[in-house]
Amino acid sequence: MDNQRENNSGFYDRISRAYDLIADAGEHRAREAGEDMLAVVTGETVLEIGFGTGNSLIAFAVSAGAAGEVYGIDISDGMQDVAGRKLQDRQLQDHVTLDTGDARQMPYEDGKFDAVFSSFTLELFPLTDIPTVLAEAKRVLKPGGRLGIVSMSTVPSGEQASLLEKTYVWMHQHFPHIVDCQPIDAERSLAEAGFEIGQAKRIDIWTMPVQIVVAKPKH
Numbered sequence: 525m526d527n528q529r530e531n532n533s534g535f536y537d538r539i540s541r542a543y544d545l546i547a548d549a550g551e552h553r554a555r556e557a558g559e560d561m562l563a564v565v566t567g568e569t570v571l572e573i574g575f576g577t578g579n580s581l582i583a584f585a586v587s588a589g590a591a592g593e594v595y596g597i598d599i600s601d602g603m604q605d606v607a608g609r610k611l612q613d614r615q616l617q618d619h620v621t622l623d624t625g626d627a628r629q630m631p632y633e634d635g636k637f638d639a640v641f642s643s644f645t646l647e648l649f650p651l652t653d654i655p656t657v658l659a660e661a662k663r664v665l666k667p668g669g670r671l672g673i674v675s676m677s678t679v680p681s682g683e684q685a686s687l688l689e690k691t692y693v694w695m696h697q698h699f700p701h702i703v704d705c706q707p708i709d710a711e712r713s714l715a716e717a718g719f720e721i722g723q724a725k726r727i728d729i730w731t732m733p734v735q736i737v738v739a740k741p742k743h
């Protein structure tokens with residue numbers, strides 16, 4: 525197991541039970557906007573990368589219905605425990621397959637999914653690994669499939685970063701074990717990885733910009 529993987533799984537195992545309180549309470553508005561933009565419909569096969577406490581998996585399982593299939597992959601066993609319990613509470617466990625694994629090397633066959641989603645996860649990877657994660661997402665999408673990304677975003681050129689954003693970036697540079705993610709330009713990363721942007725919008729969470737994007741692989 526490499527360092528980044530070991531750090532992430534240990535960190536997320538430790539915070540899994542508190543995650544909804546400390547993170548999703550602020551992030552859920554953007555996450556849910558991403559779910560809405562992805563617009564999963566009945567019968568679709570959907571994958572979430574970095575499913576965390578399983579909130580989006582629940583939404584996708586409801587939208588895809590009994591005729592659909594939902595899969596989730598996450599590096600953290602702790603997150604899998606929390607998500608698994610929530611799915612059981614809602615009696616959705618039979619519609620959702622949870623896998624422990626690394627987004628950079630996923631155990632799914634080519635062209636399996638109608639839609640792939642990932643929120644607040646792409647920005648955890650070193651910048652050099654983001655193309656690998658996106659290439660994996662592209663590989664497992666069906667032709668014509670779509671990828672939804674929600675991520676903390678760099679400040680668009682011409683705009684000033686807020687004090688909170690500057691502090692966040694500084695903390696990531698100096699204390700990456702405490703602040704594990706960095707704002708990224710998701711639209712640009714997707715374009716560089718061979719995706720065509722379908723829809724995109726930005727919202728702010730506590731003065732920090734978040735990008736919500738749905739894109740399709742270019743042919």
Ligand SMILES: C[S@@+](CC[C@H](N)C(=O)[O-])C[C@H]1O[C@@H](n2cnc3c(N)ncnc32)[C@H](O)[C@@H]1O
Nearest residue numbers: 532536574575576598599600626627643644645
């Ligand atoms: C910030 S949380 C976001 C969780 C969820 N998507 C949400 O929006 O609430 C990031 C998630 O990515 C997972 N993760 C981190 N590195 C990963 C990797 N290399 N492969 C798969 N999942 C990873 C973490 O365990 C964690 O559950």
